[in-house]
Amino acid sequence: xxxxxxxxxxxxxxxxxxxxxxxxxxxxxxxxxxxxxxxxxxxxxxxxxxxxxxxxxxxxxxxxxxxxxxxxxxxxxxxxxxxxxxxxxxxxxxxxxxxxxxxxxxxxxxxxxxxxxxxxxxxxxxxxxxxxxxxxxxxxxxxxxxxxxxxxxxxxxxxxxxxxxxxxxxxxxxxxxxxxxxxxxxxxxxxxxxxxxxxxxxxxxxxxxxxxxxxxxxxxxxxxxxxxxxxxxxxxxxxxxxxxxxxxxxxxxxxxxxxxxxxxxxxxxxxxxxxxxxxxxxxxxxxxxxxxxxxxxxxxxxxxxxxxxxxxxxxxxxxxxxxxxxxxxxxxxxxxxxxxxxxxxxxxxxxxxxxxxxxxxxxxxxxxxxxxxxxxxxxxxxxxxxxxxxxxxxxxxxxxxxxxxxxxxxxxxxxxxxxxxxxxxxxxxxxxxxxxxxxxxxxxxxxxxxxxxxxxxxxxxxxxxxxxxxxxxxxxxxxxxxxxxxxxxxxxxxxxxxxxxxxxxxxxxxxxxxxxxxxxxxxxxxxxxxxxxxxxxxxxxxxxxxxxxxxxxxxxxxxxxxxxxxxxxxxxxxxxxxxxxxxxxxxxxxxxxxxxxxxxxxxxxxxxxxxxxxxxxxxxxxxxxxxxxxxxxxxxxxxxxxxxxxxxxxxxxxxxxxxxxxxxxxxxxxxxxxxxxxxxxxxxxxxxxxxxxxxxxxxxxxxxxxxxxxxxxxxxxxxxxxxxxxxxxxxxxxxxxxxxxxxxxxxxxxxxxxxxxxxxxxxxxxxxxxxxxxxxxx
Numbered sequence: 001x002x003x004x005x006x007x008x009x010x011x012x013x014x015x016x017x018x019x020x021x022x023x024x025x026x027x028x029x030x031x032x033x034x035x036x037x038x039x040x041x042x043x044x045x046x047x048x049x050x051x052x053x054x055x056x057x058x059x060x061x062x063x064x065x066x067x068x069x070x071x072x073x074x075x076x077x078x079x080x081x082x083x084x085x086x087x088x089x090x091x092x093x094x095x096x097x098x099x100x101x102x103x104x105x106x107x108x109x110x111x112x113x114x115x116x117x118x119x120x121x122x123x124x125x126x127x128x129x130x131x132x133x134x135x136x137x138x139x140x141x142x143x144x145x146x147x148x149x150x151x152x153x154x155x156x157x158x159x160x161x162x163x164x165x166x167x168x169x170x171x172x173x174x175x176x177x178x179x180x181x182x183x184x185x186x187x188x189x190x191x192x193x194x195x196x197x198x199x200x201x202x203x204x205x206x207x208x209x210x211x212x213x214x215x216x217x218x219x220x221x222x223x224x225x226x227x228x229x230x231x232x233x234x235x236x237x238x239x240x241x242x243x244x245x246x247x248x249x250x251x252x253x254x255x256x257x258x259x260x261x262x263x264x265x266x267x268x269x270x271x272x273x274x275x276x277x278x279x280x281x282x283x284x285x286x287x288x289x290x291x292x293x294x295x296x297x298x299x300x301x302x303x304x305x306x307x308x309x310x311x312x313x314x315x316x317x318x319x320x321x322x323x324x325x326x327x328x329x330x331x332x333x334x335x336x337x338x339x340x341x342x343x344x345x346x347x348x349x350x351x352x353x354x355x356x357x358x359x360x361x362x363x364x365x366x367x368x369x370x371x372x373x374x375x376x377x378x379x380x381x382x383x384x385x386x387x388x389x390x391x392x393x394x395x396x397x398x399x400x401x402x403x404x405x406x407x408x409x410x411x412x413x414x415x416x417x418x419x420x421x422x423x424x425x426x427x428x429x430x431x432x433x434x435x436x437x438x439x440x441x442x443x444x445x446x447x448x449x450x451x452x453x454x455x456x457x458x459x460x461x462x463x464x465x466x467x468x469x470x471x472x473x474x475x476x477x478x479x480x481x482x483x484x485x486x487x488x489x490x491x492x493x494x495x496x497x498x499x500x501x502x503x504x505x506x507x508x509x510x511x512x513x514x515x516x517x518x519x520x521x522x523x524x525x526x527x528x529x530x531x532x533x534x535x536x537x538x539x540x541x542x543x544x545x546x547x548x549x550x551x552x553x554x555x556x557x558x559x560x561x562x563x564x565x566x567x568x569x570x571x572x573x574x575x576x577x578x579x580x581x582x583x584x585x586x587x588x589x590x591x592x593x594x595x596x597x598x599x600x601x602x603x604x605x606x607x608x609x610x611x612x613x614x615x616x617x618x619x620x621x622x623x624x625x626x627x628x629x630x631x632x633x634x635x636x637x638x639x640x641x642x643x644x645x646x647x648x649x650x651x652x653x654x655x656x657x658x659x660x661x662x663x664x665x666x667x668x669x670x671x672x673x674x675x676x677x678x679x680x681x682x683x684x685x686x687x688x689x690x691x692x693x694x695x696x697x698x699x700x701x702x703x704x705x706x707x708x709x710x711x712x713x714x715x716x717x718x719x720x721x722x723x724x725x726x727x728x729x730x731x732x733x734x735x736x737x738x739x740x741x742x743x744x745x746x747x748x749x750x751x752x753x754x755x756x757x758x759x760x761x762x763x764x765x766x767x768x769x770x771x772x773x774x775x776x777x778x
Contacts, residue, residue, distance in 0.1 A: 553596025
């Protein structure tokens, strides 16, 4: 397949007003919510929006990507505003260059495209801390996304700055912004209409008074925080049953226009999990179904791009950090190419073009180059290039040392340690290496809930080093309160005692390019342990290229002072997208921080990305070899049959039961086939309220499909209604799932959500439930 299908280059030349309504001049326009339709200058209008993010695209390429969306058949660009990239330090706002969001909007208007603005304050987007700035966490009692006075105060300051940049770009003022969002998917976080009302008032107070304000949520949560004076929109993904998704909204607001404000074209990638894809035909069919019903949409993502530098977020539970590539299996690839999915969608959208809309030819992709192997012959050992330390009697998280991102080293001396003593680090956020007098003792990975090591015998005075890499703050649910480094304490545990370690020296290694470059580099292509590597390379011509990181371990890359992204040998991403606009003819410099150490210190530049290459590691599935669950002698606390179809179902037990292990045994499926699937699962306490799932772990799953997607059992509590646990093809009923709740709970029932697709594939019919205070498998 040819991803670089040749087309006429330079279609940036615009025909005046080739889009219905969108003026390339400063002519004012009205945009309103009408009776079952949007109204542009009083005429019915269907929004066909392409979501992409200015932060994930080099500023030099913004116009090209806008033109790609226009050529796709879209009439609007949907964007978030990322608070934490604009205010990286309190009160220091940056809207220049790569952060010039107003310029991005003006380029969209120049090219005849409207803007849907989503300024947060929270945006999710698989972005560090969901777009919230890390320094909020310096306040110990901060309650994010609530009426916490400090949080609202800082939100207002940020939103006022956004208003200064963008309020005058609203369509009635001669700009192209036609709608502005209030918060983001708040029903998945909390129920607090007062908070939503406060954010609404802050958005209006920032000057967004001339266009409709809207709030988005899922079909199951949109009414929890819905305000009467805001437009309600629904988010769902490829393959969803569209009638079912809009059913409740149509009943609640029969006269309102319908919109899917996020129609997920693909999905995002996690380190250590298979590359995500979604079927093109299914995506196109869903969009066509909406257009046939006069339903507006925003395609999330039309172009994903790249989460450069350290800005990638994470999900939790379970903790899982995002890759730097945000390709998303979107119609426009990470490098801006028109994919086969793009052409299928374009063909369909051309049939639904507005009467005054002309869809231009597809812009040509930017040139590609290859780069011969760059050999690194300068190294700087991290432990020999320590910055000035800070003193701390007790361990504290990274934020307490005024560090936002990167790596942090905690150092102390040990008392005499007997063999078998356990070193407990509570908690490791997110990936740690532990050393005694410079010797590596082990590594701890938050993805696997690892926080302890068994120590050898060590003499008194041994230097203990704990090097912790922050891999991305959680971007969803309450876990966004995600402080980095070591968040609580470090203890030595024996059968007789536990001793907290104190008297720390703490060294900060931020992600700044200047910090990475200003090291004492020495000749040599291999360093012992974590190290910075530096090289230069010469180019006769520049162009886009993919840096091949297959021989490297784990870390970050900077080129010509630009933070390119993270790499990790486990994959699935093995290359880093390097925009040609950030390269130079002549000499270029590259710096790599590798915390594991490379097998071979060289990097080639490829013309194709490698986004789907997993390296062998301990599997993330939840059934050990030879392990079988035997429920023959167990007594169920509940049994019955689920109803067929989509949507949440609730099961109440005849009486509450207590336990710390929950087992759901599925006996057969609604469709009579062998596959079982669950999208989300909640347990109910004695009052019928949902129990916290923050510390849950899957203890056992008889089958999990990983060959054609990421359908592991932990998807039942990952807070994403569009992801799901699915058993493997060929695995027969019954299917069983055991959850370790990590504490004794009183359970009165459960809530279950089948898959969102029409007819709910894999929906469970007959079931039994078991609850115990001890593991089901010994």
